[in-house]
Amino acid sequence: xxxxxxxxxxxxxxxxxxxxxxxxxxxxxxxxxxxxxxxxxxxxxxxxxxxxxxxxxxxxxxxxxxxxxxxxxxxxxxxxxxxxxxxxxxxxxxxxxxxxxxxxxxxxxx
Numbered sequence: 001x002x003x004x005x006x007x008x009x010x011x012x013x014x015x016x017x018x019x020x021x022x023x024x025x026x027x028x029x030x031x032x033x034x035x036x037x038x039x040x041x042x043x044x045x046x047x048x049x050x051x052x053x054x055x056x057x058x059x060x061x062x063x064x065x066x067x068x069x070x071x072x073x074x075x076x077x078x079x080x081x082x083x084x085x086x087x088x089x090x091x092x093x094x095x096x097x098x099x100x101x102x103x104x105x106x107x108x109x110x
Contacts, residue, residue: 006031011087018063024050025060026069029083042080 006027013023028049032039041049046057061083064070073082 009087012069018067019060021050021052021056022060022063024052025057026064026085029070030085032083033085037086038082038084040075040080040082045080 007030008023008027009030012018012026015023018026025046028046029039029041032041043054043057046052047054050057052060061070061072065072069086071084071086073084075081
């Protein structure tokens with residue numbers, strides 16, 4: 001029935017403060033990872049793979065970054081970013097919260 005499955009670590013599934021879209025993005029990125037724990041799918045690929053809106057994908061990436069679960073290395077205009085996932089998270093500080101995120105979810109905490 002389904003051709004591809006994505007693994008999602010239990011730590012992410014049970015993590016409070018992450019929205020379902022954040023967890024979906026984490027799962028898709030983890031699925032694309034190479035042996036060295038990095039991957040580089042484009043934003044359009046993430047949109048296609050998750051069915052999420054562009055703004056939701058971008059907000060989820062930012063929340064995962066702020067939670068310390070994702071490192072993003074921007075490669076420059078027209079190139080896909082390099083994503084490195086990690087389960088080594090940190091609490092979000094007040095200064096970390098972006099005013100550009102429209103989510104009303106609670107703070108992201110481990």
